[in-house]
Amino acid sequence: MxxxxxxxxxxxxxxxxxxxxxxxxxxxxxxxxxxxxxxxxxxxxxxxxxxxxxxxxxxxxxxxxxxxxxxxxxxxxxxxxxxxxxxxxxxxxxxxxxxxxxxxxxxxxxxxxxxxxxxxxxxxxxxxxxxxxxxxxxxxxxxxxxxxxxxxxxxxxxxxxxxxxxxxxxxxxxGPGPTPSTPQIPGDGMSAAPAVTDAPALAAQKLYSAIEETAGLLDVTFARDTVWPIVTTFQDNLAKAAILFRAATDKRHAGELNLHLMMLPGDVDPYALLRSKGLAEQTDHPSGSLLAEVAERFPVESYGIDFGVVGGFQKTWSCFPTNDMQSLKEIADLPSAPRAVAANLDFFARYGLDKNVTLVGIDYANRTTNLYFGEVDDLLKSDNVHAMLRDLGMPQPSADLLHFAERAFGFYMTFNWDSPKVQRFCYAAIAVDPTTVLARVEPEIEHFLKTVPYGHDDPKAVYAALSPKDGGEYYKIQSYYQWRPRLTSHMHATVSDSGE
Known part of the structure; x- marks a missing residue:
């Protein structure tokens, strides 16, 4: 007009x-x-x-x-x-x-x-x-x-x-109102509710918003009732934690966005804490008692947890001190350890891995255990990669996986309680630019790197997995919402800028 x-x-x-x-x-x-x-x-x-x-x-x-x-x-x-x-x-x-x-x-x-x-x-x-x-x-x-x-x-x-x-x-x-375990997120200075001045509650609010934003950008279904209770359970530890987003290219992880909270206090059992709040199920399966047995027998410096924005709580990690890798034989002797660990002790000794365990991961949802190994540089060469995978009865690696392994800092193996065989072999690398360690970039990885609005200038962890059960080779990518430099020594890793 x-x-x-x-x-x-x-x-x-x-x-x-x-x-x-x-x-x-x-x-x-x-x-x-x-x-x-x-x-x-x-x-x-x-x-x-x-x-x-x-x-x-x-x-x-x-x-x-x-x-x-x-x-x-x-x-x-x-x-x-x-x-x-x-x-x-x-x-x-x-x-x-x-x-x-x-x-x-x-x-x-x-x-x-x-x-x-x-x-x-x-x-x-x-x-x-x-x-x-x-x-x-x-x-x-x-x-x-x-x-x-x-x-x-x-x-x-x-x-x-x-x-x-x-x-x-x-x-x-x-939320519906404040409770001892789920504090209300108020209105940031508005008259209807007092401003949040408690630092842990602010950290939880900020992380929740970041998860919601990232899930939306990646078109992943987001459920407040799944995410918010877990975030607030660990809100007192968020300030010092390493926090990262993770996605994977295999079908098993399709439609999911995972969060890792690492470097949590080593004196608080995260699985027991989550069970006490109804966020993890009590089980008679050996996976339910393994974490406590590890803590009783070994020096646990810190813990980590993994949860999905769709599926909820999934994993824990028990992290040993950087200068104190642990004995595989002693892990195999734990009452709740998968029998596959003991069944492969000769293989581990043959490749000098019997005293190189840095982390123990427990996947409660899939009932598997991951053992992570450090100081393995010689085993990342192509000849040794071929030999180890052949001895384990794994498919022979592709040229892309060999390229990645030579640029990796370590690997982990996955065991379950139903078979004496190693279920998965996974190499791990860390670089500011993940494309420097990848022979080619999968579309899912490229989308993740372009979309996730956090950690652009921080190192990113990349994993190349070989798993017959999961369809062969696939990749996982992690971008840090909150990076902690101490993680590199914790993982027995160095950050690669060139991939060489």
């Missing part, structure tokens, strides 16, 4: 029009309304708009996004108010004072007042503002088609669900 002097002088309230509840009345006409449409008097505009905003806030929360979105378009659809609102947009883009006024008004409405009913991180409520302001710019300022011409109802149907998703995510994050 063309801007005219008459419209400017007959427009409604001038102080905060369009930015506070006294903005205008509902109209379903588009921004090219014909002249002559009746316009209520300013006093009526303020009264009706205040009532509209009050209804938007007071109604059912599951429809709050739609009501806020429609309310925001109300003032702009009023032909008497639109010129004044356009002037405010113009002022915000040409002067700091105008920008500050616009920012303050949107903050008062969509952060402070909406925050009273949806206690949420400020970023979530800013996202609501971004959706609404972006639509206003496209429809009324840039006049981009077809957004400029379609009806308000069609815009609401198209864009309000996105606003609602931000509000729903904020509601999920805040």
């Amino acid at each position: 063309p801007r005219t002097a008459q419209q400017a002088t007959t427009a409604g309230p001038t102080a905060d029009a369009g930015l506070r509840p006294d903005a205008g009345t509902q109209s379903n006409a588009g921004p090219t309304d014909p002249p002559g449409r009746a316009t209520p008097a300013p006093a009526d505009l303020a009264t009706q708009a205040n009532a509209l905003f009050a209804q938007a806030i007071a109604g059912p929360r599951e429809q709050l996004g739609e009501r806020l979105f429609r309310m925001s378009l109300t003032a702009w659809e009023n032909p008497a108010l639109r010129p004044q609102l356009l002037q405010k947009i113009s002022s915000a883009t040409t002067s700091e004072e105008g920008a500050a006024q616009l920012r303050d008004h949107f903050t008062a409405l969509f952060v402070d007042r909406v925050g009273e009913v949806v206690p949420a991180p400020r970023l979530r409520l800013n996202a609501v503002v971004a959706q609404i302001v972006g639509l206003i710019m496209l429809r009324y300022v840039m006049r981009m088609e077809p957004i400029a011409s379609v009806s308000v109802d069609e815009l609401v149907d198209t864009f309000a669900p996105t606003v609602q998703r931000h509000l729903d995510a904020a509601q999920d994050l805040s």
